[in-house]
Amino acid sequence: MDNDIFYNPTKVIFGKGTELLCGQEAAKYCDKMLLHYGGGSAERSGLLDRVRASLRAAGITVFELGGVKPNPRLELVYEGINLCRAKGIGFILAVGGGSVIDSAKAIACGTPNSDDVWDYFLGKKTAQALLPIGTILTIPGAGSESSDGMVITNEKTMAKLAYGDERCRPVFSILNPELTYTVPAYHTAAGIADAIAHVMERYFTKTEHTDVVDRMCEGVIRSLVRNAKQAVTDPENYDARAEIMWACKIAHDGTLGMGREEDWGSHNIEHELSAKYDVSHGAGLSVVFPAWIKYVYRKAPKRFIQFAMRVFDVEYDGNDPDWTVMQGVKRLMFFLQSISMPTSLRDLGINDKSVLDELAHRCAENNGGTVGRFAVLNEADIRNILELAY
Known part of the structure; x- marks a missing residue:
């Protein structure tokens, strides 16, 4: 074996009904947050309503940004960064699979820094600060719920690139297998x-x-x-x-x-x-x-x-x-x-x-x-x- 360091601070909350705990977990970090998600399945299933109720009960002001697509796009990341900066948002909760979580991570990297976030993916710069994020996983596979990286597609250049940083690991991830039934x-x-x-x-x-x-x-x-x-x-x-x-x-x-x-x-x-x-x-x-x-x-x-x-x-x-x-x-x-x-x-x-x-x-x-x-x-x-x- 090579010399190595293992570090994974993500708190994993596993089991039935655990999405109802998102409010009390998120409230530990900020009282103003972005709820980030993909298409309509989380809405149709009632998951987003349960999440919103939990966040409201915890006294959190919630702003929302949906529309994440598979192979998440840089354009929506920029939109999320602008929203977080304009509203003074200090935490991001991703509800979805790897694409949503990766998009949330990129927004978390870009919001507190003056750089173009794409420069991080190009290897030109490193994020100096990141917002904390949490996740509610609905599609397992990508592993982004506790990994240190993300992958984003620049739709203008058709480049799909990765960026990794230990600080990108979510502070908590909620894993309820029931949420995957409709996948x-x-x-x-x-x-x-x-x-x-x-x-x-x-x-x-x-x-x-x-x-x-x-x-x-x-x-x-x-x-x-x-x-x-x-x-x-x-x-x-x-x-x-x-x-x-x-x-x-x-x-x-x-x-x-x-x-x-x-x-x-x-x-x-x-x-x-x-x-x-x-x-x-x-x-x-x-x-x-x-x-x-x-x-x-x-x-x-x-x-x-x-x-x-x-x-x-x-x-x-x-x-x-x-x-x-x-x-x-x-x-x-x-x-x-x-x-x-x-x-x-x-x-x-x-x-x-x-x-x-x-x-x-x-x-x-x-x-x-x-x-x-x-x-x-x-x-x-x-x-x-x-x-x-x-």
């Missing part, structure tokens, strides 16, 4: 795929002697696979939803990256897909990650053999180790297909092969020329992975 099967599956990808970005590492965290990674993926089909086919199964919600949180809260170098090449490649085509992030990762494994596994085949054997119960073939790896990839893809996730670019509706050059170029350009750490990938490598994904 459509496709988005449930995409969240599960996203969480599995979060684990794999950490699992495939060059760092040695990481057995404890390896087995934690394997257990989280196996649990997600075990509970996925039940949650998709029986959406009000509380136990399956609870397991998935907790696994998605652990997948991206820093626990599984402890003491090891992480990769993140597949995420950077996928960002170009969702920036250009506005596809679900989890669906894009379902396409990219199997192709990435096929392209890089020979750099450290033992780790991919271990993954195939421990996660998908593939028997080791000493005469043909490559077969063991490829069986693991096949079983991963079969699982993704079983929950209606795409496993090729054509499944995403991307049928024009000529776009692969553009995607590879933009990915390299937006990330300083290369992506990944387990396997450092240049533009040509990225293009080859996209070809495999096609």
Whole structure:
């Protein structure tokens, strides 16, 4: 294991009816706050009414900003920053999934600083101060409810970039599995795929002697696979939803990256897909990650053999180790297909092969020329992975 620091101060409030506690938690930080959310589902379900009532009972003045879209947009972030500055808002409560939470984090970064918030994503500057945020999670998968980062899309330049800062971790996150009952099967599956990808970005590492965290990674993926089909086919199964919600949180809260170098090449490649085509992030990762494994596994085949054997119960073939790896990839893809996730670019509706050059170029350009750490990938490598994904 490498030297490392684990830090996660997010207070997690888990279980049935816990959204009713948002007022008493938020009141600890400010009496004037922004309620940030996405489309109409939180309104139609009555969740926002319950949240508003809890906040009013706590004596909090609430301003609202809805309209967050998947792959959250910079334009709405600017709108939120202007609103928070104009009203003297000191706290943000995000009600939704990863897109809403990421948008709230970006607003929290931009409000107390005079910089253009996009400069943080471009790596030009670092936020000097941040507003505190809380979350009420409705779509598990992104892990933003206790992570230190966010991803925002600049709709003018079509760049989808990440910014990370330990101070971005929410001060509290409310996780009630009941709130996920109405999530459509496709988005449930995409969240599960996203969480599995979060684990794999950490699992495939060059760092040695990481057995404890390896087995934690394997257990989280196996649990997600075990509970996925039940949650998709029986959406009000509380136990399956609870397991998935907790696994998605652990997948991206820093626990599984402890003491090891992480990769993140597949995420950077996928960002170009969702920036250009506005596809679900989890669906894009379902396409990219199997192709990435096929392209890089020979750099450290033992780790991919271990993954195939421990996660998908593939028997080791000493005469043909490559077969063991490829069986693991096949079983991963079969699982993704079983929950209606795409496993090729054509499944995403991307049928024009000529776009692969553009995607590879933009990915390299937006990330300083290369992506990944387990396997450092240049533009040509990225293009080859996209070809495999096609």
